[in-house]
């Protein structure tokens with residue numbers, strides 16, 4: 059039963075009951091339509107509509123979007139509610155989003171509980187409101203607010219909805235309040251569809267277009283949303299609805315909506331694999347080794363989740379630095395209104411920084427975020443073994459190092475797991491959980507449980523150099539450096555990737571993180587690098603020149619006065635010089651080819667990562683690339699995008715590229731298998 063109805067005398071109670079979040083699928087639409095007819099037949103004086111459980115309604119059931127729409131369609135159901143002679147009241151206790159908000163707006167009145175939210179997040183799924191939202195919302199809240207809410211997709215809290223006049227009132231018990239509404243007053247409220255549309259205001263429309271061009275460049279849905287809202291301002295309500303509907307239906311099956319849906323569901327499917335069956339250790343007190351940017355960020359994330367955090371440092375200076383770093387994060391949280399003064403005090407009360415490992419004596423999990431050196435980390439683990447309970451889990455935040463080597467001296471290596479956070483650790487949602495050869499299920503389960511507490515997106519990874527994300531990143535940079543050396547410039551490469559949808563290209567991004575990190579990594583890899591692999595020396599030259607990125611005022615770009623980036627001809631000359639020395643002809647790469655090379659390099663590497671079982675499936679790689687590495691969300695992640703190219707086309711092109719360099723462009727066997735069998739990467743599994 060997706061919709062239940064009952065009446066007490068002349069008051070009808072209709073409840074949407076479709077757990078977990080009352081998504082509006084076919085049976086809910088059918089149930090609501092039947093309820094309209096039922097209320098009319100009984101001549102009820104009002105219908106009070108609510109949602110069972112934690113949501114009023116989370117919107118249209120996005121799982122239905124891949125199928126042809128089934129009757130009754132939501133716009134027709136909502137017209138029936140809006141036009142009914144029985145007035146409906148939406149009693150909202152929880153979220154009313156997308157189609158859920160549209161249902162509420164078709165009601166004569168809305169009453170929200172203080173914790174409720176209402177909004178139109180359709181653009182985040184690559185569509186626009188498709189059941190009258192683009193027409194009812196402007197009639198209720200005015201043009202400026204409606205443009206804002208629909209094109210940006212950000213919901214309003216109850217108090218904000220009240221200020222915007224989207225809800226009539228905010229009450230602790232919306233159901234009771236709806237019952238108390240005076241029948242005569244209710245009867246005087248004009249149905250939403252009969253309200254006049256706001257006046258056309260070209261300046262508001264232009265402003266909204268400019269905002270989305272900046273905030274969501276290349277995304278179609280926000281642009282269409284504004285167009286449809288604008289169209290509706292000068293025509294009757296019922297003429298505007300088909301325009302909205304046509305735009306919604308077209309967007310729904312388009313590439314961007316498919317990609318955004320894929321990521322939406324992938325995010326929710328990111329959970330501990332069923333095969334891991336173990337209890338977790340207690341997570342109330344966690345030790346963090348190292349109070350630098352990463353360690354402090356992790357500690358702050360733990361404090362935000364209500365846990366106790368103890369940072370362990372080597373000396374008094376380290377302790378002072380850790381305290382300063384954590385206090386700076388607390389201060390920033392306060393300044394941005396993310397935490398209250400009371401919570402900030404709670405954070406301080408649950409935080410300790412010390413050189414004394416005994417301070418963490420009861421912690422059942424320690425996360426080391428010490429300097430990226432095998433010796434340093436081994437030393438830290440030895441100290442943790444001595445200080446913490448013998449069954450405590452020891453996690454390493456290493457970005458590249460071999461977890462299996464890290465545990466070599468431990469009597470119980472099963473306690474160790476990789477927990478790879480991304481900077482800033484309290485903001486970035488990705489958490490790679492790295493399984494070493496001997497990692498126990500308890501250690502893995504603990505990693506996943508921590509991920510859940512911190513509201514991260516956990517992705518299981520196997521051991522290899524760079525795990526999932528940094529291994530793909532290394533190949534991305536190698537391909538970028540090769541294109542640069544062979545004929546391009548960092549700014550041409552960056553521009554090509556920005557045109558693809560990255561917020562910034564690989565060179566600008568590296569200037570932010572610093573060129574020294576990758577340099578140290580290359581030195582670490584010197585001993586094991588395939589001698590047949592072409593080595594691009596430009597990044598090393600940059601480090602020799604002291605061009606380490608923004609922190610030194612210059613990297614791939616110059617930053618005069620610490621301000622915006624400026625192209626640097628000296629950097630361009632480096633590549634000309636190096637390719638001359640290497641006796642290589644330079645090619646004038648166009649943006650399309652630069653983009654193709656960088657993306658194919660990453661896809662090919664990612665296919666190997668999947669084939670080797672480092673990643674469990676393509677979906678996890680999509681999550682890693684989107685949530686850790688800035689891959690455009692609206693392209694659905696690296697592997698989802700690859701599937702739009704098709705394995706056959708990719709293999710054909712990779713074979714051409716391998717004529718140029720058979721080592722760097724060696725075609726992934728998994729891609730070849732997908733091409734041969736016509737399988738999508740989304741369905742591919744590691745080789746057995």
Ligand code: 3H9
Pocket residue numbers: 078079081113116117118119120121132133153155156157158160179180182183185186187188189191306323326327
């Ligand atoms: C729309 O409405 C178009 C209309 O204008 C036009 C129609 C004609 N569909 O996030 P959670 C599932 S477009 C299907 O973990 P939370 C979700 O996959 C829609 N399923 O919980 C998960 O499943 P599982 C506009 C949905 O408490 C489970 O519910 N609406 C939908 O952290 C729990 O979800 C939106 O964009 C859905 N619409 O957060 C809102 N929503 O258990 C999208 C959720 O199998 N939803 N599920 O993993 C959300 O933002 C959050 O889910 C919400 C709850 C805030 C509601």
